[in-house]
Amino acid sequence: MSQRLERRYQRLLHLYPKGYREERGAEMFATFVEAAESGRTRPARREIAALVVGALRVRAGAVATSSPRHAWWSALRMAALLLMAHAAAQSAAYAGRVVFSDLLMGRGLTSVRELGHPAALVAGVLALVALAQGRYVLGVILAAATFGLEQWAMSWLPFMFRLVDGEFWQLPLPILLTLPLLWRRPPAAGRPLAWLLAIPLSLLLLPTAFDASLHLQPFALLAVCAGCLAWSVIDARASIAGGALLLGPILSLLGFYLPGWANGRSENLALLSSYLLFAAALFGIGTALVRRRAML
Amino acid sequence: MTISAMRMREPTYFILAALQDEPLHGYAIIKRAEELSQGRVKLSTGTLYAALDRLTGEQLIQVVDEQVVNGRARRYYELTAAGLQALRTEADRMVAAARIVTDRTRLRSPRPKAVQA
Numbered sequence: 001m002s003q004r005l006e007r008r009y010q011r012l013l014h015l016y017p018k019g020y021r022e023e024r025g026a027e028m029f030a031t032f033v034e035a036a037e038s039g040r041t042r043p044a045r046r047e048i049a050a051l052v053v054g055a056l057r058v059r060a061g062a063v064a065t066s067s068p069r070h071a072w073w074s075a076l077r078m079a080a081l082l083l084m085a086h087a088a089a090q091s092a093a094y095a096g097r098v099v100f101s102d103l104l105m106g107r108g109l110t111s112v113r114e115l116g117h118p119a120a121l122v123a124g125v126l127a128l129v130a131l132a133q134g135r136y137v138l139g140v141i142l143a144a145a146t147f148g149l150e151q152w153a154m155s156w157l158p159f160m161f162r163l164v165d166g167e168f169w170q171l172p173l174p175i176l177l178t179l180p181l182l183w184r185r186p187p188a189a190g191r192p193l194a195w196l197l198a199i200p201l202s203l204l205l206l207p208t209a210f211d212a213s214l215h216l217q218p219f220a221l222l223a224v225c226a227g228c229l230a231w232s233v234i235d236a237r238a239s240i241a242g243g244a245l246l247l248g249p250i251l252s253l254l255g256f257y258l259p260g261w262a263n264g265r266s267e268n269l270a271l272l273s274s275y276l277l278f279a280a281a282l283f284g285i286g287t288a289l290v291r292r293r294a295m296l
Numbered sequence: 297m298t299i300s301a302m303r304m305r306e307p308t309y310f311i312l313a314a315l316q317d318e319p320l321h322g323y324a325i326i327k328r329a330e331e332l333s334q335g336r337v338k339l340s341t342g343t344l345y346a347a348l349d350r351l352t353g354e355q356l357i358q359v360v361d362e363q364v365v366n367g368r369a370r371r372y373y374e375l376t377a378a379g380l381q382a383l384r385t386e387a388d389r390m391v392a393a394a395r396i397v398t399d400r401t402r403l404r405s406p407r408p409k410a411v412q413a
Contacts, residue, residue: 024345030368031322031341050342057346296304296354
């Protein structure tokens with residue numbers, strides 16, 4: 001094998017995480033050397049594709065198990081974490097206004113209830129970390145505290161309006177999804193604190209009260225769902241977690257069908273239909289992929 | 297025999313089949329799987345190691361030896377009892393599926409020739 005080809009294989013191996021390379025790298029490289037056809041100067045396309053997909057799967061911690069049930073538990077955990085990160089981002093958007101606009105700019109608080117938002121942010125971040133570490137009981141308690149604080153802070157708005165404002169379900173949903181995890185505890189991933197990065201990303205890409213990303217909605221949310229769908233080639237759980245992101249907006253829009261709402265139904269019908277369509281597609285494709293990946 | 301749902305892909309089947317007789321290292325598994333499948337299964341190295349990770353995790357194969365040959369690291373894999381069982385179950389499933397066709401073909405009487413008026 002030429003030195004050029006050797007270097008190319010070495011570079012491809014660097015796609016894998018360090019720990020994996022230390023365990024498998026020398027052995028894989030030896031197999032490359034033996035399998036390399038004489039005269040070849042670059043790795044075959046299907047070899048590159050297999051290595052890229054394999055490396056991404058290892059990095060993503062994609063679950064490879066013959067038990068679809070195990071994969072579903074893991075997908076549920078990922079969905080709960082994603083929703084919790086989104087909820088913490090929502091708290092961060094409000095807390096940012098309270099801290100920077102009201103306190104630091106000297107405008108002062110209009111009500112002490114506003115302090116519920118920064119407190120909810122702290123509780124939400126801790127809930128996310130606890131869930132990511134696999135401490136599900138603590139995570140549920142902290143998420144419930146976050147919900148309580150957010151509802152207290154928003155209590156100036158009548159409950160009926162809160163139900164349809166798109167933010168109400170952001171906390172009950174991760175709590176509900178985490179409840180089954182209390183019974184069957186899927187193991188925590190390698191780097192639980194990495195989930196904290198999902199908060200600023202959610203702030204930018206998902207619907208929150210953050211002004212800079214509000215005008216991108218609902219397209220940014222649907223783009224994130226499309227991204228989840230694409231990523232499900234690597235990790236089947238992503239499609240299911242992406243579908244879960246749409247549950248909150250769907251439930252909020254369904255709030256317009258509660259008694260007492262005369263308006264808001266026909267105006268939001270197209271949006272509700274597209275959310276339902278996307279969610280059905282994501283859950284359907286996710287389920288099929290989980291089954292497929294369960295095959296040995 | 298009832299036919300259970302298909303649980304094994306063709307590359308996995310031939311990787312396990314390649315390890316039936318003796319422990320093999322990575323490249324030897326690629327060659328043996330290609331030979332047993334009559335050239336149908338041509339495993340890339342990336343695909344092979346993803347499958348080996350998965351099969352090791354499912355405890356269907358295990359590492360039995362590690363050697364350095366000509367400065368190259370080699371790890372030898374063998375089938376576990378569970379791996380052999382999984383392979384045989386899959387083989388039985390395919391035999392049962394094939395019998396549905398082969399038995400009927402054997403029993404079917406020759407078609408009567410059309411009689412010209």
